[in-house]
Amino acid sequence: MNEPTFERLLEAFVDDGLLSVDPRVVERALAEVHTTPQRRRSVAPLRRVIMQLRLVPVLTILATLLALTLVGGVALTNLEPGPTTGPTPSPSQSYFPGNSEPTPFVSTKFRVPIRLELPNYGEGPIDPQDVMLGKVPWVIDDQPWLLSITAPEPDTDRLTIMRRADARLIGDAGEIPWPGDIAAWLTTQQGVSPMTANQGLPSDSPLQSGVMFGLDPTARSVGRTIIGTAEGDALALSGGPSTILVMELSDGLSEPLIVVISGAQSAWDSWLGSMNEIVASIEGA
Amino acid sequence: MDSNLVLQAQNGDEHAFAELAYAMGSRLFAVAHRILRDVDLAEEATQQTIVDIWRELPTLRQAERFESWAFRMIVNACYRETRRARRLKARVHLLADREPERDPARRVADRDELERAFRRLPAEQRAVLVLQYHLGLSMDGIADHLRISPGTVRSRIHHAKRALRAAIEADARSVGQRQRA
Numbered sequence: 441m442n443e444p445t446f447e448r449l450l451e452a453f454v455d456d457g458l459l460s461v462d463p464r465v466v467e468r469a470l471a472e473v474h475t476t477p478q479r480r481r482s483v484a485p486l487r488r489v490i491m492q493l494r495l496v497p498v499l500t501i502l503a504t505l506l507a508l509t510l511v512g513g514v515a516l517t518n519l520e521p522g523p524t525t526g527p528t529p530s531p532s533q534s535y536f537p538g539n540s541e542p543t544p545f546v547s548t549k550f551r552v553p554i555r556l557e558l559p560n561y562g563e564g565p566i567d568p569q570d571v572m573l574g575k576v577p578w579v580i581d582d583q584p585w586l587l588s589i590t591a592p593e594p595d596t597d598r599l600t601i602m603r604r605a606d607a608r609l610i611g612d613a614g615e616i617p618w619p620g621d622i623a624a625w626l627t628t629q630q631g632v633s634p635m636t637a638n639q640g641l642p643s644d645s646p647l648q649s650g651v652m653f654g655l656d657p658t659a660r661s662v663g664r665t666i667i668g669t670a671e672g673d674a675l676a677l678s679g680g681p682s683t684i685l686v687m688e689l690s691d692g693l694s695e696p697l698i699v700v701i702s703g704a705q706s707a708w709d710s711w712l713g714s715m716n717e718i719v720a721s722i723e724g725a
Numbered sequence: 726m727d728s729n730l731v732l733q734a735q736n737g738d739e740h741a742f743a744e745l746a747y748a749m750g751s752r753l754f755a756v757a758h759r760i761l762r763d764v765d766l767a768e769e770a771t772q773q774t775i776v777d778i779w780r781e782l783p784t785l786r787q788a789e790r791f792e793s794w795a796f797r798m799i800v801n802a803c804y805r806e807t808r809r810a811r812r813l814k815a816r817v818h819l820l821a822d823r824e825p826e827r828d829p830a831r832r833v834a835d836r837d838e839l840e841r842a843f844r845r846l847p848a849e850q851r852a853v854l855v856l857q858y859h860l861g862l863s864m865d866g867i868a869d870h871l872r873i874s875p876g877t878v879r880s881r882i883h884h885a886k887r888a889l890r891a892a893i894e895a896d897a898r899s900v901g902q903r904q905r906a
Binding site for chain 1: 735737739742743746747750751753754755758759762764767768771772773775776779780781782783784787835836839840843854855857858859886889890893894
């Protein structure tokens, strides 16, 4: 039997049968229905309203958006930079603005221990709790501490600094292992203007041989001042009332980066002085 | 099917439900009769399905899907009737199907063989054939009605047809042998 014949036979066979039910069957069923309670839904009224108002597609879309938002939020949270993979710097004593005490030696990935003496330009004690990343009150509130610093020289690498969510920039310098093994120290002063003048190291600076400082005037116009070097060794970023300086030291042994945020011209001057000491420390190591 | 009628019945309106029952009764019965191949069993399945529909109607989320939902319920009732009939058959030792008639017309013989083979099919396979050939549903439509995957539908139809065809061809061979003898 060929396929079409079989199909015709099968169709005729399956379709062959009674088409009408004996009305008494329905009557018997309805008699039973009369004494049979309907199953109630636990949320019947709400669901019925939703059904009657044809809200299912709308609610489905809303639920989808909510789910996507939640998933996206979780994903973004997970994108927060984690702790550095490098060696953890040894804990140090707290540094506090307005305090000219030098920090202890901080051990980072750098093979050269770095000693920082941060400038004293604070006008008063600042609660260290306010100096946590993300809640630094005197820095632009709406500017997240997620810095993307691009070297002005085309040949230099793009440097992106991402904060660790719980990283503290002041107060415990030794516990600031930024991703990328950047050790960061932050000093700030409220209400001061960004740097406006070119800066350079003294001619006798130990940095002179390897690093040349200079402000990028184009960057300043957008509220950021980038200091770059011909070799891309040093970068600085100024934003709002504070300045973030990133310095890469070419000491021949490692490539440490130091981040300092300051706001005042005097702070900048002090910082430069401090850098001399840093380099001196490095060279003396 | 009138969705308003369904909504009224969902809210407990027995008059509205009676209208639904009379409108759907014969269609449900027709499906049941084709699956079960037995009037009594089909009537039993239809009656029980109407009661089940009444009881479960408030759980139906989309009134416009009432028909599909009702067909699924009659198919499920047929499954239950099949199992019940099988148990009954085992207990009372019903007589085996009658021997094939020596009918010179092949079509009649084929139909008889189809009837026997069809009864031997699992109810799930019978149901998909009925929905396909009697209700004219597509594979996807059957899958939607029965809430099974289209792949399962295809598989059931394939196996059902193969079994039916094999039964017809086996019968044809035996008739040929008898005629030669």
